[in-house]
Amino acid sequence: MSAIKILVISNYRNWNVMRPEAEIFIDLQKLGFEVEIMTYPDAEYIQRFESVGIKVHKFHPQKKRTTAQIQKIRQILIEGKYDILQLFNPAAMHNGIPAAVGLPVKVVLYSGYTSRVSRWDLGMMRKYLHPRVDKIICLAESVKLGMKHVWFFDKSKLKTINKGHDLAWYVDVQAADLQSEFGISPETFVAVHVSNTRKMKGTPYLLQASALLPREVNLKIIIVGSGFDHPKFEKYLDKNPNRDKLIFAGYRNDSLSIVKSSDTFLLTSVKGEATTKSVIEAMSLGVTPIVTDIPGNVDLVLHEKQGLVVPSKNSQAVADALLRLYNDRKLLKIYGTASREHIRIAFSHERTVREYAAFYESLVQKN
Numbered sequence: 267m268s269a270i271k272i273l274v275i276s277n278y279r280n281w282n283v284m285r286p287e288a289e290i291f292i293d294l295q296k297l298g299f300e301v302e303i304m305t306y307p308d309a310e311y312i313q314r315f316e317s318v319g320i321k322v323h324k325f326h327p328q329k330k331r332t333t334a335q336i337q338k339i340r341q342i343l344i345e346g347k348y349d350i351l352q353l354f355n356p357a358a359m360h361n362g363i364p365a366a367v368g369l370p371v372k373v374v375l376y377s378g379y380t381s382r383v384s385r386w387d388l389g390m391m392r393k394y395l396h397p398r399v400d401k402i403i404c405l406a407e408s409v410k411l412g413m414k415h416v417w418f419f420d421k422s423k424l425k426t427i428n429k430g431h432d433l434a435w436y437v438d439v440q441a442a443d444l445q446s447e448f449g450i451s452p453e454t455f456v457a458v459h460v461s462n463t464r465k466m467k468g469t470p471y472l473l474q475a476s477a478l479l480p481r482e483v484n485l486k487i488i489i490v491g492s493g494f495d496h497p498k499f500e501k502y503l504d505k506n507p508n509r510d511k512l513i514f515a516g517y518r519n520d521s522l523s524i525v526k527s528s529d530t531f532l533l534t535s536v537k538g539e540a541t542t543k544s545v546i547e548a549m550s551l552g553v554t555p556i557v558t559d560i561p562g563n564v565d566l567v568l569h570e571k572q573g574l575v576v577p578s579k580n581s582q583a584v585a586d587a588l589l590r591l592y593n594d595r596k597l598l599k600i601y602g603t604a605s606r607e608h609i610r611i612a613f614s615h616e617r618t619v620r621e622y623a624a625f626y627e628s629l630v631q632k633n
Contacts (some may be wrong), residue, residue, distance in 0.1 A: 269300040270630050273346060273371075275339070275362055276354035277326060278303070278311035282522070286429040286543065286615065287354065288314070293619040295320050299626070302346065304339070304358075330360040331392070339365035349630045350374055359393045367398055372629050378405040378429075378540055395419060401629060403427050406540035408561030425625055428541055430618035433610055436550045442523040448488070448513050455485045455592045457556075458528040460521050460544045461535075463493035468534035468558065468578065473502035475534070475584035476512055485511055485592055487532070490524055492517040526551045529598060530591050533557040536578045541566045546613060549573075549605035554598050556587045566613070572605040 274291055278284045288311045295301045295318050303315050307324040315322050323342060327335040339362055343351065353362045354376045366373050375394060394402055404410040404426045444450040461467040476487055494514050503509055518524065525531060531548035533539075533555065540562035545555050549572065557563045558578035569575040574590065576583035591598045 269298055270350065270626055271300040271302075271346065271348045272350045272352055272626065273302050273304060273343065273348045274352045274354070275304040275326065275358035276352075278305045278309040278315075281310040282519075283543075284311060285435065286431055286618075289432070289615060290429070290619055290622055291315075291320065292318050293615075294623060294626075297619070297623055299623070302348075304342070327357040327361040330357055331364070332361070335361040336365045340369070343369055343371055350626055352376070356393065363392070363396050363398050372400045373398055374401045374403060374629070375399055376403045376405075377409050379409065399423065401425055401625075403625070404540075405429060406562040406565065408565075409540050411561070427621045427625065428613055428618060429543070430613045430615040431546050431550050431609055432615040433550055433606065436522070436547070439522045439526050439551060441527040442520065444488075444524070444527050448486075448515075450486050450513075451484075453484060455483070456488060456528040457485065457530045457532050457588060458488045458490065458525050458548075458553075459532040459534070460490040460525065461533075462491050463496065466535055466537050466539070468536040469494070469499065470502055471536070471579055471581045471584060472532060472534040473499065473506065473512070474581035475588070476508050477502075477506040478582055478585040479508050479511065479588065481507060483589070483592060485588065486513055487511055488513045488515055488524055488528065490515045490518050490521045522547060522551070525553055528553055530573075530588070531555045532584070532588075533563065534578075534584060535560055535563070539563055541613070546609060549609045552602040552606045554591060554601040554605060556584065556591070567605075568608070571601075572608045573601050 278288055291301045302321040304323040304325055306326045312322050325338060343365060348371050350372045351362055351366055352374045353359045359375055363373060401423050404424055405428060407426050410424045410426055450456060459472055463469060479485060525548050531545060531553050533542060533545055535558055537560055539560055542563055545557060545566060548555055555567050555573035557567050557575055559575050560578050564575055567573045567575055574587040576587050
């Protein structure tokens with residue numbers, strides 16, 4: 267059997283963000299698959315792809331659906347005679363699916379968020395519920411459950427494969443000097459929260475939790491990400507007696523360095539997450555996580571084994587979890603070590619590559 271030929275359309279502009287996904291296809295290429303990547307011309311991963319023999323098409327659709335973009339992708343599909351078209355983001359899906367109509371290529375989508383898919387949503391009909399779609403890779407079982415309730419949808423299209431991580435990726439991460447940059451003394455207990463300001467991230471509950479901490483605790487919470495200076499957050503800060511315990515670091519390219527320097531990683535999301543990449547990164551660095559009990563992440567962090575799982579939308583529970591780890595540094599160390607081992611075994615990059623390879627092979631064999 268000739269090598270399985272795959273065209274992947276995705277955004278590989280940011281090295282750190284896209285590494286777990288990009289490395290899947292690099293290793294599939296090494297295993298004998300014939301992989302080609304379609305991505306933005308300025309993508310940081312292009313040189314890495316080309317270094318292992320992956321052909322890169324320096325194009326990525328800019329808008330959700332246009333005739334010109336569809337025709338561009340269709341022409342490449344016709345010329346390349348691919349077995350599989352793998353689409354990872356909305357722009358790729360909205361243009362890639364119609365481009366594949368009438369062509370003998372398997373169309374595979376990716377879904378990484380936990381949400382309830384509606385059959386009345388036109389966007390869903392043009393993506394996950396489109397009849398031209400052959401398979402959908404779900405990041406977690408919780409993602410799969412969000413689609414299973416659609417009565418006319420073929421549930422056999424769904425396949426769960428986690429995006430694993432390789433602990434070797436984090437060996438060279440250098441801990442940030444929190445004292446010189448933020449004035450945080452070595453004796454201070456440090457919690458870190460890395461996210462954007464989307465509603466699903468539950469930032470208000472984190473801010474409210476900080477207000478519930480005793481004044482006397484020597485604790486700081488570093489919040490990494492842009493947009494936290496928005497006026498909507500001021501109401502949670504105006505009367506916060508512990509505002510001085512909060513440090514807003516803004517967007518950082520070196521966020522992993524700050525995470526490595528911290529004692530615990532906080533995730534206060536209220537919905538939508540599957541297995542959150544930032545939590546996996548923290549666990550890979552041996553940093554103990556505190557996460558909310560939303561679907562997906564409850565499978566990533568086992569309560570009182572690798573960290574603490576608290577009820578979502580519960581600021582008091584977040585504050586209590588912080589205090590528990592603050593007062594028990596031995597437990598903190600045990601959870602941190604267990605976190606790293608859990609990622610090595612249950613969420614390994616090697617396992618992900620094997621599952622992708624088996625999935626693609628089974629898909630093409632059914633032709």
